[in-house]
Amino acid sequence: MRSFPKHQFLAALLGLLISFNDLRAEPARTALIIGNSHYLHAPLKNPQNDANDLANTLTTLGFNVMLHIDADQRQMEQAIDQFEDQLKKRSGIGLFYYAGHGIQSQGTNYLLPINNAIERERDLRYDAVDVGRIISAMEFASNDLNIIILDACRNNPLTRSFRSSTRGLARLNNTPKGLLIAYSTSPGEVALDGDGRNSPYAKSLIHAIQTKNQHVLLTFQAIANAVQSETKGAQVPWISSSLTRNFFFSQTHEQQPIITTTIAKTANDSTLLKSPKQPTKPSTIAKPKPSLAAIETIEKPYELPQDQYHWKIQQDILTDSSLGPKLVLIPAGEFIMGSDETSKHEKPEHSVNIHRPFWVSIHEISFQQYDLFSLQTQQRLPKAQWGRGPQPVINVSWQDAHAYTLWLSEQTGRNYRLPSESEWEYFARATTTSRYYWGNELAQCSALPLSRIDQSRGFQKNEIHPCAQTLKQKQRILANCRHCFSWVKTGKTFPVNSYQPNAFGLFNALGNVAEYTQDCWRPNYYGAPSDHSAYERNNCSQRVVRGGHWNSAHNEIQVTSRQPVKISTKSDQVGFRVVRENERSNHKTDF
Known part of the structure; x- marks a missing residue:
């Protein structure tokens, strides 16, 4: 027998133990798959193939698969009950997939068993399987995350004789938390069975779930x-998604972020590269210098998380040889935009692909920068009740901000503009998936609960002062907002270089002043573009502001928070930052 050196044996044993622990830590995965093909009326060719092929793929991805082909009603209902039992026992991830005939009646979706003898619409409740039964099973199991995939919209001749039913399936509303429902086609429409071995949907599904380190929402976008x-x-x-956690069908042991972009830079190389495997120590990371107009300095340098990036910074030269806003290069990437858990205006969550890098101003545009524009264009200087200079410009309308970007473009010969909503949320998140770019909670003082902050400030009680002082000493005041302890008695803006920048090097992305975007206001994201483009329409009287301001509550400065504002409104709570297209320019670069 071949012998191994002791150190090699110990290393191999340690690797085995680590792998074993990784497997134990991985949430259990349970799947129920049903494929019905051989109907007496209107048989289908591919559901049995789709179910078999998906079952094999999910097995390789660590799922414990329960597979049923050509199931009658009793077999389907028993399978769902067994599926519920397994979810209760194993917890973790649950997945249900159905391929076959489906029908909706009065807003309820039914899956048709292989032996159905349905002649009247009222027979559905007795002879078909309500999709609600699967949802209830998942609710009762109380496991971590569930996915329902319905490739059940293939054309069904029964709909011709049913009074209230329509083609395809109905969209399910008010689904429980932690559930994603995927339809092979739009609600009320019909999917194709396909001419090959698999339906178009099943073929794309089987391929997409094998992509490494791809978030589940990005997986269904690819499908x-x-x-x-x-x-x-x-x-x-x-x-339709109400997921509250991340999930990857296929994932390497090293956790990957939802945002897939990476950027690294040395002093001699500014090319976009993959992040190095060995993290850079925070002390070696290049940090942006304060703006030329800065008066106040950051109390303590911000140490980036070790898995983040270096910053590439530049400034364009204006016609009078002064410098424009300091810009940082934002890398391309994908991310999940919006939230299904907060305001209705932030729904639905959807994936966005920022397909090319772009530059954005590190700071909100200051009074010093905007006043130069006002003087050169003979505009009235905006009111500044808390000082000018490094304070963020306020009391300017969206029209004023847009005019400033046109002036910058004329001054530099480059394309400046306001950011789109998707660009804004992307650079404000800065690779994070939490409520704020620093985490899910504001730093709080144990002596003063969040619920008492407004009351304490309103009556100017002394208890708020020691809390604010303690957090300030600990460098834990992270933004300027009503509940951030940044101000105690009277609210106001703070200089543009205050507090800690996010991982992309941007200061005050949340709080201080809300920031204009290019997008016309719309009440939700249904039909939103999947790229960086802004939503525009004729006669747009309201635009979107993002990020909250100095008087916003804790739930109004989240990275998903958005509000409408009239294009002519001037407010002491709204300012802006600018975007510049990534192109060669006459500029000064700092590293």
Whole structure:
């Protein structure tokens, strides 16, 4: 028998133990898959193939799969009950997939068993399987996360004889927390069975879930893109999500962030590269210098998390040889925009691809920068009740901010503009997935609960002062807002270089002043573009502001928070920062 050196044996044993612990820590994965093909009326070719092929793929991805082909009603209901039992026992991740005939009646979705003898619409409740049964099973199991995939919209001749039913399935509303429902086509539309071995949807699904380190929402976006391309737009997949945690079908042991972009830079190389495997120590990371107009300095340098990036910074030269706003390069990448857990205006969550790098001003535009524009264009200087210089410019309308970007473009010969909503949320998040770019909570003082802050400030009680002082000494005041302890008696803006920058090097992305974007206001994200483009329309009287301001509550400065504002409104709570397209320019670069 071959012998190994002792150190090699110990290393191998340690690696085995680490791998074993990783496997034990991985949440259990349980799947129920049903594929019904051989109907007496209107048989289908591919559901059995789709179910078998998906079952094999999910097995390789660590799922414990329960597979049923050509199931009758009793078999389907028993399988769902067994699925619920397994979810209760194993917890973790639950997945249900159905391929076959489906029908909706009066807003309720039904899956049709192989032996259905349905002649009247009222028979559905007795002879078909209500999708609500699967949802209830998942609710009762109380496991971590669930996914329902319904490739059940293939054309069904029963709909022709039913009075209230329509083609396809109905969209389910008020789904429980932690559930994603994926439809192979839009609600009320019909999916294709396909001419090959698999339906277009199943083929794309099987391929997409094998992509390494791809967030589940990005996975279903990839599926939608592939199906629309294959069917030339005839079939448009749809999802409804209330997920509250991340999930990856296929993942390496090293956790990957939702935002897939990486950027690294040395003093001699500013090319976009993948992040090095060995993290850079925070002390070696290049930090942006304060703006030329800065009066106050940061009390303590901000140490970036070790898995973040160096910053590439530049300033364009204006016609009078002065410098424009200091810019940082934001790398391309993908992220999940919006929130299904907060305001209705932030729904639905959707994936966005920022497909090219762009520059954004490190600071909110200051009075010093804006006053130069006002003087050169003979505009009235905006009111500044808390001082000018390094304070963020306020009391300017969206129209004024837009005019400033046109002036900057004329001064530099480059394309300056306001950021789109998607760009704004992308650079404000700075690779994070939490409520704020520093985490899910504001720093709080144990002696003064959040619920008492407003009352304490309103009556100017002394208890708020020691809390604010303690947090200030500990460098834990992270933004300027009503509940951030940044101000105690009277609210106001603070200089643009105050507090800690986020991981992209941006100061005051949350709080201080709300920031204009290019987008026209709309009440939600349904139909929103999946790229960086802004939403525009004719006669747009309201634009979107993001990030909250000095008088915003804790839940109004989250990275997803958004509000409408009239384009002519001037407020002491609203300012802006600018974006510049990534192109060669006459500029000064700092590293």
